[in-house]
Amino acid sequence: MTKELGYIDISRIYSYVEGMGVEFYDVQVEIVDHIASVMEEQMNMNPDKPFKEIFDATLSTFTDFDGLVNEKRRQVARQYNRYVFQSLKSFFSWPKIIFILMLT
Known part of the structure; x- marks a missing residue:
């Protein structure tokens, strides 16, 4: 058993x-x-x-778990940066840029 x-x-x-x-x-x-x-x-x-x-x-x-924690922090930071870049990329798409230029 x-x-x-x-x-x-x-x-x-x-x-x-x-x-x-x-x-x-x-x-x-x-x-x-x-x-x-x-x-x-x-x-x-x-x-x-x-x-x-x-x-x-x-x-x-x-x-000692510092290596594991640091690796996870790097993964979270990369994922966060990827989300920010994708959000900026989708925000500044061509139709929105043209609309912003027309407003200004």
Whole structure:
């Protein structure tokens, strides 16, 4: 029988990830899923080991999420810039430019 993490354990991992400065929800979900998978694997490999030890040992290996957060910020900035450019491009289309010139 395989051991699985419960809701409370997953909530603890979410709190840890959020406390480490990961503000994007989709990045949090991926990190929590990865940590939970590692913890469940450790729990199944070492069933006699206390949960607290597995929890602490696993979280101690996941300490730096700055690279993931910075990459997500770059993605969001690129997407924002793309939306702004598309909006400006659609605003300054030929019929609108002619209309603005006629008004002025």
